[in-house]
Amino acid sequence: xxxxxxxxxxxxxxxxxxxxxxxxxxxxxxxxxxxxxxxxxxxxxxxxxxxxxxxxxxxxxxxxxxxxxxxxxxxxxxxxxxxxxxxxxxxxxxxxxxxxxxxxxxxxxxxxxxxxxxxxxxxxxxxxxxxxxxxxxxxxxxxxxxxxxxxxxxxxxxx
Ligand code: ADP
Numbered sequence: 001x002x003x004x005x006x007x008x009x010x011x012x013x014x015x016x017x018x019x020x021x022x023x024x025x026x027x028x029x030x031x032x033x034x035x036x037x038x039x040x041x042x043x044x045x046x047x048x049x050x051x052x053x054x055x056x057x058x059x060x061x062x063x064x065x066x067x068x069x070x071x072x073x074x075x076x077x078x079x080x081x082x083x084x085x086x087x088x089x090x091x092x093x094x095x096x097x098x099x100x101x102x103x104x105x106x107x108x109x110x111x112x113x114x115x116x117x118x119x120x121x122x123x124x125x126x127x128x129x130x131x132x133x134x135x136x137x138x139x140x141x142x143x144x145x146x147x148x149x150x151x152x153x154x155x156x157x158x159x
Pocket of ligand 1: 008009017090
């Protein structure tokens, strides 16, 4: 029974993230989409909202679990008995970044394998940071976020 962990900030979830999970579903029995809280990144949206949007996005998929964790990703994998980490790649910058993380994770736990899936052309320019920028300027982001997700101005954490 192969389970994959798809870790990320999901600040917020985009059509790009949704597509990577959907593309990986035939490869795994189960996918855990989990928000890593251990980064020093300041987020635009609360953990609660980011989790809710992930739940909304994948509510029709019994084999997608939504969670969050505040330890090292490799330690979370051990906790959940997961051997595969799923990551998406849009371009060479993503590849370099993702390869570094994968190499570090291998040093931390050699039993973990990272599986990379390429973004489809339609989603290869979408990023959470682009969505955040659009929201800050009051633009409609419907085209870039999953159909089941609704983000309003009041969801933005302003502190
Ligand atoms: P992180 O903060 O860990 O980079 P993100 O939420 O930004 O988390 O991204 C999680 C994963 O999704 C990463 O592997 C990232 O490369 C991938 N990803 C982000 N946007 C897209 C997209 N448009 N298409 C495919 N993969 C994507």
